Amino acid sequence: MVPSSRRDFLGVAGIVGAAGLASGLESASGAASAQPAAEAGGDLVDVLILGGGYAGLSAARHLRLRGRKVVVLEANDRTGGRTRDRILAGGRRVELGGQYIVPDQTRVHDLAREMGLEMYASWNEGDWFLDFEGRTARYRTSPGQCLVDALGQPPEVRTEIETTVQALSELYPAVSAATPWTHPKAQEWDGLMFESWLGDRLKTSAALRFLTLMTNQAFSVEPSEISFLQMLWFLKTSHGLPGWALGGPQADRVDGGTGLLGERLAKLLGDDVRVGRAVRSVTQDDRTVSVDTAQGSFRARAAVVCLPPQLTNTVRFDPPLPSDLYRAFDGLQAGMTVKVQAVYDRPFWRELGWSGNGIAFEGPQAFTFDNTPRGGSPGVLLGFISADQATKWSRLAPELRKAAILATWSRVYGEPALAPIDYFEMNWPAETFIRCGHGCHLSPGLWSTLGPAFGGERMPRFGRVWWASSDLAKDWVGYLEGAIHAGEQVGREVDVELG
Numbered sequence: 001m002v003p004s005s006r007r008d009f010l011g012v013a014g015i016v017g018a019a020g021l022a023s024g025l026e027s028a029s030g031a032a033s034a035q036p037a038a039e040a041g042g043d044l045v046d047v048l049i050l051g052g053g054y055a056g057l058s059a060a061r062h063l064r065l066r067g068r069k070v071v072v073l074e075a076n077d078r079t080g081g082r083t084r085d086r087i088l089a090g091g092r093r094v095e096l097g098g099q100y101i102v103p104d105q106t107r108v109h110d111l112a113r114e115m116g117l118e119m120y121a122s123w124n125e126g127d128w129f130l131d132f133e134g135r136t137a138r139y140r141t142s143p144g145q146c147l148v149d150a151l152g153q154p155p156e157v158r159t160e161i162e163t164t165v166q167a168l169s170e171l172y173p174a175v176s177a178a179t180p181w182t183h184p185k186a187q188e189w190d191g192l193m194f195e196s197w198l199g200d201r202l203k204t205s206a207a208l209r210f211l212t213l214m215t216n217q218a219f220s221v222e223p224s225e226i227s228f229l230q231m232l233w234f235l236k237t238s239h240g241l242p243g244w245a246l247g248g249p250q251a252d253r254v255d256g257g258t259g260l261l262g263e264r265l266a267k268l269l270g271d272d273v274r275v276g277r278a279v280r281s282v283t284q285d286d287r288t289v290s291v292d293t294a295q296g297s298f299r300a301r302a303a304v305v306c307l308p309p310q311l312t313n314t315v316r317f318d319p320p321l322p323s324d325l326y327r328a329f330d331g332l333q334a335g336m337t338v339k340v341q342a343v344y345d346r347p348f349w350r351e352l353g354w355s356g357n358g359i360a361f362e363g364p365q366a367f368t369f370d371n372t373p374r375g376g377s378p379g380v381l382l383g384f385i386s387a388d389q390a391t392k393w394s395r396l397a398p399e400l401r402k403a404a405i406l407a408t409w410s411r412v413y414g415e416p417a418l419a420p421i422d423y424f425e426m427n428w429p430a431e432t433f434i435r436c437g438h439g440c441h442l443s444p445g446l447w448s449t450l451g452p453a454f455g456g457e458r459m460p461r462f463g464r465v466w467w468a469s470s471d472l473a474k475d476w477v478g479y480l481e482g483a484i485h486a487g488e489q490v491g492r493e494v495d496v497e498l499g
């Protein structure tokens, strides 16, 4: 496809303010076929994709399906980004990163089907535990049911929690996922910390603790780190509060793991995926983009940066990024999530009537889920350590952390929980090429001023360089669905511009 008119095309160029860089993609098209193999990196390809997570792989696949020649440059020695499986003794896999998929996330469901993998429901039979203020409650949960009753608190706590969740639910739909700064109250809400908004409403400390924990778990942040606008935007792009964060059951899983799903997607692209290629710099002129790695240079007519976006400024851009785009990326703060898992020969807690799911307000791992692979063996307990708890516990010696985590589980499930046959942790913010948990958020006050740099309805762009990642998606931000959504959207936008 070609831009509908020269004027439309220049309109896009005007948006990115790229000092003339955006013009000329159409003529580069001719140049690509007439003058291939122009430099050390080999052939001039259509599009270089920087980063081989779900966003990068989805963009590459989309462009490949439209006949574009693409090369994916991935820094790590594997693709998949924030997904990865660990293969247990016996060959079953468990997920170390993103794993749960809700029914509405149709892109992941479709991808799993296409890659020959089935989805299955997370385990939710049996009782949940709730550790709160020195008391362990045992309760049953079902879709739509909230754990508030199990807190054992006076009725006003329940009322405060319910009315606050209701107030959020009424406000977030009016915030645009693509252009949150256009809301009439955007500036006011971007200057208001979510913590202050909660503090003004809540009179009981139990309600505040509950809503803080929910924020930590659902979005990997503290209410003191984000503006009220950021919170409403999170809710908008996540389609509301996830049911599990209120004590409902977890979503579905991919049989074999989301790591395997990413591996199959990468396999489709074959040799066009190059691992071990950490991008150091991106240079563009009005015809091509050159990308430099320690293992050589590559050249294309366009490039898509699919890194975790808060790592954008670890790459040198020539010409430099416009100041608003640079500052917008610079203003992204990483959320914190660490996953810990203990493996047992069988899910023995199920025999005691426990589901293997629960919530501990005091434990390092606030949420626990039964992560046993489909088929029921071996038994796996999964814990999430999030936000400030993750920062605090990451500083401690691994033995201390492990002891505290297993102690939480043994208080509920008894002594066998202290003796797993395998135990492992995945600290995503400590990973060199990830450096964040589920995702990231903009520092308070920046949405209303710098938000437009992220492209509005379109993906961010500077000349011949575009961006895509789950954190920049226009829907399902911070989810695998968002990564695919962003990858496909950028694929469409680049394809149109290449003509």
Ligand SMILES: Cc1cc2nc3c(=O)[nH]c(=O)nc-3n(C[C@H](O)[C@H](O)[C@H](O)COP(=O)(O)OP(=O)(O)OC[C@H]3O[C@@H](n4cnc5c(N)ncnc54)[C@H](O)[C@@H]3O)c2cc1C
Pocket: 050, 051, 052, 053, 054, 055, 056, 073, 074, 075, 076, 079, 080, 081, 082, 083, 096, 097, 098, 099, 100, 101, 277, 278, 279, 280, 306, 307, 308, 311, 315, 337, 338, 339, 428, 433, 434, 436, 437, 438, 439, 468, 469, 470, 471, 477, 478, 479, 480, 481, 482, 483
């Ligand atoms: C602990 C945890 C739990 C999660 N749980 C869920 C869940 O249950 N459900 C869900 O849907 N989502 C979940 N997510 C979120 C989901 O995993 C992410 O949204 C998604 O994987 C992000 O994909 P991406 O392609 O945008 O980015 P990434 O997966 O981060 O990919 C970016 C890629 O860029 C590469 N890279 C970095 N620097 C360079 C460089 N200089 N040069 C070249 N390559 C580079 C990285 O190595 C990486 O492969 C979770 C995430 C975490 C961390």
